[in-house]
Amino acid sequence: MNEDLIVYSIRKCVDYLTDESELTVLFQGGEALLEYDSIRKALDKLGHQPKIHYQMQTNGTLINEDTMNMFEKYNMHVSFSLDSHMESHNNLRSKKSDIFLQKIFNVCEMFQERNLDYGIISVVCKNNMDDLRSMFQEFIKRGIHTFAYNLLWPIGRAKSEGLNELVVPTTQLVDTMFDVYKDIYKFNIEQGYAPFKKIHERNLFMLWRRLFYRQLTNYMCMNAPCGAGINTLTVDTDGQVFPCALMLPPLEDGFQIGNIYTDSMSYLLQKDSLVKHRNLAQIPQCASCSYKAACAGGGCGIAYYHLKKDINAVSIYCDYYYEILSAMIEHAMLQMEVRILKNF
Numbered sequence: 001m002n003e004d005l006i007v008y009s010i011r012k013c014v015d016y017l018t019d020e021s022e023l024t025v026l027f028q029g030g031e032a033l034l035e036y037d038s039i040r041k042a043l044d045k046l047g048h049q050p051k052i053h054y055q056m057q058t059n060g061t062l063i064n065e066d067t068m069n070m071f072e073k074y075n076m077h078v079s080f081s082l083d084s085h086m087e088s089h090n091n092l093r094s095k096k097s098d099i100f101l102q103k104i105f106n107v108c109e110m111f112q113e114r115n116l117d118y119g120i121i122s123v124v125c126k127n128n129m130d131d132l133r134s135m136f137q138e139f140i141k142r143g144i145h146t147f148a149y150n151l152l153w154p155i156g157r158a159k160s161e162g163l164n165e166l167v168v169p170t171t172q173l174v175d176t177m178f179d180v181y182k183d184i185y186k187f188n189i190e191q192g193y194a195p196f197k198k199i200h201e202r203n204l205f206m207l208w209r210r211l212f213y214r215q216l217t218n219y220m221c222m223n224a225p226c227g228a229g230i231n232t233l234t235v236d237t238d239g240q241v242f243p244c245a246l247m248l249p250p251l252e253d254g255f256q257i258g259n260i261y262t263d264s265m266s267y268l269l270q271k272d273s274l275v276k277h278r279n280l281a282q283i284p285q286c287a288s289c290s291y292k293a294a295c296a297g298g299g300c301g302i303a304y305y306h307l308k309k310d311i312n313a314v315s316i317y318c319d320y321y322y323e324i325l326s327a328m329i330e331h332a333m334l335q336m337e338v339r340i341l342k343n344f
């Protein structure tokens with residue numbers, strides 16, 4: 001990616017900000033660190049930008065002292081994908097059980113030594129389902145406090161590679177994720193913290209806050225319509241603008257809403273787009289669901305559009321969300337030794 005495009009895009013967004021608003025810039029790929037030189041030069045040109053939060057998603061394999069210096073200098077939050085490492089982990093495990101994702105944990109140590117912000121992302125599928133609880137224990141042991149177990153969307157490359165076979169059946173998914181939920185809850189309480197204060201898995205944490213504290217605006221992907229094209233835009237390497245990275249041409253053509261060089265920010269943010277038409281009132285199952293505020297339709301509308309060519313398609317994880325939210329309520333009642341819930 002051209003460094004001038006990065007500089008131009010960020011300056012254009014910053015110029016559009018009001019006094020109260022801030023900007024989050026996320027670098028993602030492919031592998032974002034393949035563009036390390038362009039990103040570093042661009043950020044150096046932009047200099048200190050107090051209203052910008054930088055983030056990057058990477059598989060971590062290209063991290064070295066230079067990239068660490070850039071993360072530190074620009075206070076960048078970095079998320080590592082664990083999945084590419086899981087493959088080698090699974091290959092290695094049968095031969096040598098004490099090798100557990102050493103590579104990525106070495107990178108985590110580099111972040112811990114510099115006290116930098118980072119987290120781990122893993123996509124939940126049949127291959128790693130049985131590892132989720134032990135991975136959580138390993139995270140604790142290694143001082144890793146923020147991680148995300150994202151549900152697998154069998155779209156794009158995942159679809160062509162037949163990964164829809166790896167979607168975890170609802171009962172197994174609910175049982176395991178609820179076990180993870182209880183593990184996290186218990187760990188935090190035993191350490192003297194509020195339930196998800198010290199260590200948390202992002203998606204369960206967001207659901208928990210939405211369900212019990214009605215914090216409904218905390219994560220743009222858990223809204224319908226979501227934040228795509230409303231408070232987030234994706235700029236591709238050629239300057240074309242899309243509402244979200246999940247609407248880029250490799251998945252489907254036709255979602256471009258403009259060009260960062262030629263269109264104004266207000267035009268881009270006001271441009272109509274399919275993703276803005278996801279509406280729970282148009283999904284009969286969700287419209288009458290008692291969890292619709294907390295669940296907001298069970299994940300990414302565009303992911304389900306790619307599967308069913310209907311922006312108001314029911315989530316493939318609807319049953320999972322219904323069951324896990326019910327389990328969270330039941331768990332809370334047991335914790336409070338309450339048998340009957342009134343006026344919830």
Ligand code: SF4
Pocket residue numbers: 220221222226227228232244245246275299300301302303
């Ligand atoms: S399209 Fe999907 S991934 Fe993109 S912002 Fe919306 S919910 Fe999130």
Ligand code: SF4
Pocket residue numbers: 285286287289290291292293295296297298315317318319321322
């Ligand atoms: S649990 Fe299912 S029906 Fe209820 S809001 Fe979520 S996706 Fe819709």
